[in-house]
Amino acid sequence: MTPLKLRKVAIDTYRENVAYLHRACPLYHSEGFQALNKIEIRDGSGEQPVIAVLNIVDDESIVAPDELGLSEQTFDQFGSLTGNPVRIDHASPPLSLRAVHAKIAGDRLCREDFRHICEDIVNKRYSKIEIAAFLVGCAESGMERDEMLYLTEAMVDTGKRLDWGESLVVDKHCIGGIPGNRTTMLIVPIVTAHGMLMPKTSSRAITSPAGTADTMEVLAKVDLQPEEMRAIAHRQRGFIAWGGTADLSPVDDILISVERPLALDSKGQMIASILSKKIAAGSTHLLIDIPVGPSAKVRSQADALKLRKLFEYVGDRTGLQLEVVITEGSQPIGNGVGPALEARDVLRVLQNDPRAPVDLKEKALRLAGRILEFDPDVRGGQGYRLARDLLESGRAWRKMRDIIGAQGAVAEPPAEAKLQFEVLAPASGEIVAIDNLQIAHIARLAGAPMDKAAGLYLCHKLHDRVEQGEPLYTIHAEFHADFEFAKNDAARDIGYTLGE
Amino acid sequence: MTPLKLRKVAIDTYRENVAYLHRACPLYHSEGFQALNKIEIRDGSGEQPVIAVLNIVDDESIVAPDELGLSEQTFDQFGSLTGNPVRIDHASPPLSLRAVHAKIAGDRLCREDFRHICEDIVNKRYSKIEIAAFLVGCAESGMERDEMLYLTEAMVDTGKRLDWGESLVVDKHCIGGIPGNRTTMLIVPIVTAHGMLMPKTSSRAITSPAGTADTMEVLAKVDLQPEEMRAIAHRQRGFIAWGGTADLSPVDDILISVERPLALDSKGQMIASILSKKIAAGSTHLLIDIPVGPSAKVRSQADALKLRKLFEYVGDRTGLQLEVVITEGSQPIGNGVGPALEARDVLRVLQNDPRAPVDLKEKALRLAGRILEFDPDVRGGQGYRLARDLLESGRAWRKMRDIIGAQGAVAEPPAEAKLQFEVLAPASGEIVAIDNLQIAHIARLAGAPMDKAAGLYLCHKLHDRVEQGEPLYTIHAEFHADFEFAKNDAARDIGYTLGE
16 A cells, blocks of 8 residues: 655644545545545554544645645644655544443443543544543443542543642632632632642633633733743742643543533533542642532532532542532622623722622632631631631732732733623512523623623622612623624523512 | 635535634634534525534635635535625524433433434534434433334434335345345345335445445446436336435434444434335335344344334334344355355356355245235245245346346456455364354455455355365455455454364
8 A cells, every 4th residue: 555645734623633635545445435434544653543534635735646634733643744654544443432332331331441441532542423422321321439530530640740749739619600700819819828839720711701711811811831830839829820731631621522512411520520630730639619509500409419429539539638618509609790890800809899799709718718728727617717817908919919910910901891781670679589591691692701891790689679770780792793692682581580 | 794705625524514714714713613613604595504513724725714615515515606605603502402411311202302303413403423422312221112213203204205106115124244145136036026116225335245235236237316216116116226315314324424433233223224214215015134143233032022023113103014034144144245256146046056055045035935925915925935936937037137237237247356265174073153243354354345356255154064174265355455454364263163
């Protein structure tokens, strides 16, 4: 079989490896290749082959009949040079797919099974549909808690793992779903002002109006290189950065890229995802926040307790000191929803501004207090008071300014949104419910998190009494189309329920 | 939002719709599109949007920043002209995905659920991973027999349906897995010689060394257009064509394109796949062949019986007259494995050649007999004798020549393979087992079905006594590389077990 000449095709296929073969390539017919086949690509080096999905090309300017084209990421992963000879072959399915079939049939998988699956996934031997089969197989019959443990361990072991060289590296994670809930940006300055090490990597919003990284980005640079993180942690004891660059638990990123469009929601997957990322990030002590409420991710106290036990089970067996707090999740936290509006709430709390939202401050103090109690020198039950002292004395605010300076302060914070609209109470009464999902939805339609200044500002919260015509919240938008989308959706469903 | 200019990109992405957007396109950033996002594409016509997966391009010769490229099939499906204005938007997930989630959670789905799922699939609103989620969801908790019925009906209703204008249109289907089992090419001439209508559409091999369409192609053209099929059926009462062109149960083809690489094997899916295709092809009476054996798809009589009941349940409720025969599947049928070698067996049976394989002849007569008994004028139990008369009198052979002529005879049948190798008995003894899977595997390595003359010719079958050094079978190949692959694999595992 004559080799093909390697060529980079300037197409970005993200997490999917794609190879391009011209229809007139002699191999296309003689070897029975077909579009969407999985192929193995080798140069002569004896390295592991790269696996890609095949597309057939009818245009010689994209690839010629004697060439094999690779999409940008695939070319980079393959690591050979343009024009170099490569050979292709039909890819055999990954061996660990047998375990996936066993899982689909309802079997329990062992530690080795999860290890092989994660190794094959991280080596891109799984196609998207094979990943989907694994996820659905795990979602449907569910995973035993031991299986969650094995998956977590395997996800950690197939990526990099940071080591901060200290025995107390704290972290927190909220399972999400509550708009405005930006406690991390308060907790990091509080606990690092106390001297604890809290190197915080956060995510950007995927389905929500803002992630911690989006909100921090209003104030400082968040795309930090690993060396920068290390230097800032050394001098400031902490930072708030985007966690996308560190190759921590890479299997998690790949699973999420399939799980998300499927809107699959499996407890086992969530626990393995969160804990593997934290362990890989080098955390030793972790506080998990599970908000409970009628429109939160977890809707009952009983479900929250079950989830807490699972976190504890896996955490204990992976050597993580883990505490779970179950919090009130029946409405947004704070008043701002969207990066800039949330950042304003955070700054007001740090600056002890009288306009600071009390619920955000209280929740942050409660969580920071629990984290401070990870310090052996802090007496049990004294964490909240210590946190409050750190905040109200201005030490947390000074620390936050130092962190912002170290990460690189944003020169000009975004101006207030040009377009604003007050959504008014349709009747007088008490606010008896606020729908987290609808509030988040309207804020996203308004442009959050892409437009930093877009989102909602809530004027009233649960149990407030309002008169007809009083504003409930303000919609902020940068662009007319978004503004109209958000206003129309609020007119359809205001997200607030008034009653007596 | 300014529209983009439509452009066809000469890339074949088979069953997956792919759209190409340049990274410098203003929409890429402002709208937050990302590689692998699903987008909706509209022209101004108010037609249903086309859904595609997005790839981001960095080469203006593929698409310019003001253009939207579509892969070949996507462009054709969209049906608009190059340069026409199009608008794109984020695609919302198909509504019927809720039913898929319910299925994954273990619920039973109703008739309407399956209908909506099939409609969304046929309209390409499902990505491959969503299809995988549906298939795994159905495979794992399994489907109730009513769900198999609903799925079958929905698959028929979302495609074309042929109507032959007669009340007795017969068909047969074998669930597969037995090499050499080419009974269809005997049954069609026998039952059409009796005057029954048997318009037979068959598949090409996907994982086997030959499908009926591959074998018939040795003798005649099989890529027939619907009008040709109609004309030949009218004059000859039957044909043996490739079934890929008729848009029958298109959902089945889409599901198979995901199911196959996953190697998923679900009873419900198999039954819906087979029966939907047959119903859509206009069959009224159907004979199903379930071979049972240690290396067949169905391994026990009990499993075969369960499967029979399911076929009967769905068949009865879709108005199909359906009979199931459970046959011997512990070894290949006939002596040839591979298109040309199987065609030779078939011709020998039709020509009453003394070298004809008895097992192939007997099995074909038995099945043809059962089909002949669908004729109200054929007395119960007389089908086999009638079939034998039709065959041994030469009437079936004359009919086959007429059908071959009508479809378009192949000018020059393939010559015997250039490379041949006898695999010898390693010891003396009785042949106590033949592994269907290994025989098929060696034949495929030898080049079948791509090389028509490649495959195996079996010299001995189950329960024959052989002396050490006597040939068990001959490997036929056209190319040296294939020949070596096949010989080496036979040396590793001969596929025959000798005992006493």
